[in-house]
Amino acid sequence: MTRPALILALVASVAGAAAAAEPARDKLLESYRQEASRATPGFAGFSAARGEALYSGTHRGGNPATPSCTTCHTADPTATGKHQKTGRAIEPIAVSANPTRFTDPGEVEKHFARDCKNVLGRDCTAEEKGDFITFLSGR
Amino acid sequence: MSAFRWAGIALSVALAAGVAAADEFERVTPVRHAATQKECGECHMAFQPALLPAESWSRIMTGLSDHFGEDASLPEALASEIRDYLVANAGRGDPTVLRISDQSWWQREHRFSPSVWRQKEVGSKANCDACHRHAGQGLYDDD
Numbered sequence: 001m002t003r004p005a006l007i008l009a010l011v012a013s014v015a016g017a018a019a020a021a022e023p024a025r026d027k028l029l030e031s032y033r034q035e036a037s038r039a040t041p042g043f044a045g046f047s048a049a050r051g052e053a054l055y056s057g058t059h060r061g062g063n064p065a066t067p068s069c070t071t072c073h074t075a076d077p078t079a080t081g082k083h084q085k086t087g088r089a090i091e092p093i094a095v096s097a098n099p100t101r102f103t104d105p106g107e108v109e110k111h112f113a114r115d116c117k118n119v120l121g122r123d124c125t126a127e128e129k130g131d132f133i134t135f136l137s138g139r
Numbered sequence: 140m141s142a143f144r145w146a147g148i149a150l151s152v153a154l155a156a157g158v159a160a161a162d163e164f165e166r167v168t169p170v171r172h173a174a175t176q177k178e179c180g181e182c183h184m185a186f187q188p189a190l191l192p193a194e195s196w197s198r199i200m201t202g203l204s205d206h207f208g209e210d211a212s213l214p215e216a217l218a219s220e221i222r223d224y225l226v227a228n229a230g231r232g233d234p235t236v237l238r239i240s241d242q243s244w245w246q247r248e249h250r251f252s253p254s255v256w257r258q259k260e261v262g263s264k265a266n267c268d269a270c271h272r273h274a275g276q277g278l279y280d281d282d
Contacts, residue, residue: 088181
């Protein structure tokens with residue numbers, strides 16, 4: 001392979017990987033949409049604005065050390081976060097800065113299961129999960 | 140034998156035991172289980188199994204919904220796979236104590252000012268690698 005061809009092939013494969021991440025996220029969002037529709041008749045779709053309010057808001061009921069998503073993920077979701085207790089780095093949660101976010105359903109559910117309890121003191125609804133992912137997919 | 144001499148022997152034995160116990164934890168087998176490395180290592184250094192006794196690991200891994208005040212839940216199958224690895228490779232220590240930093244050998248080895256833990260680059264007793272540069276490989280003898 002000539003050098004320009006090799007570079008083109010590399011660029012194409014990187015672009016392919018980035019593009020391939022989206023169907024997985026769309027599929028996950030679709031499953032949350034179906035769950036939200038079952039829970040709320042007349043559900044009108046996810047809202048990035050509600051997702052942003054959930055992300056940025058200060059909540060009660062969870063671990064007092066983590067009243068907000070921003071406690072660890074910082075006010076800027078494209079930034080590298082920091083575990084509140086151990087200081088461990090957390091990869092950016094915004095899709096623009098970390099394209100593999102919200103593409104592995106097992107990982108996503110694991111983190112919602114923990115962090116909704118840590119921040120809100122309860123499980124998140126499917127609507128909240130979809131709003132959250134919709135907000136961060138646009139960031 | 141005089142009581143004095145007995146006390147001397149007892150002291151030597153106690154000191155030797157203390158030193159042996161400390162050495163035992165200065166070089167431990169690194170984590171050799173991918174799921175343990177990944178899941179534990181997401182929030183803190185993935186501590187080597189030899190740093191806690193089996194009973195402590197078992198209780199930690201069955202109580203992840205309240206992991207030292209935080210919810211660190213894992214799917215049941217994954218938690219139990221990690222528990223099996225940690226328990227099978229566990230070390231010694233007080234089985235009633237869950238925190239590595241509350242084990243007596245750990246405390247003996249870390250007798251210094253509390254201000255050390257507040258330094259920005261340390262931040263937490265869980266950050267072994269702030270001072271032990273090769274802690275991730277199970278090497279703690281560089282202090």
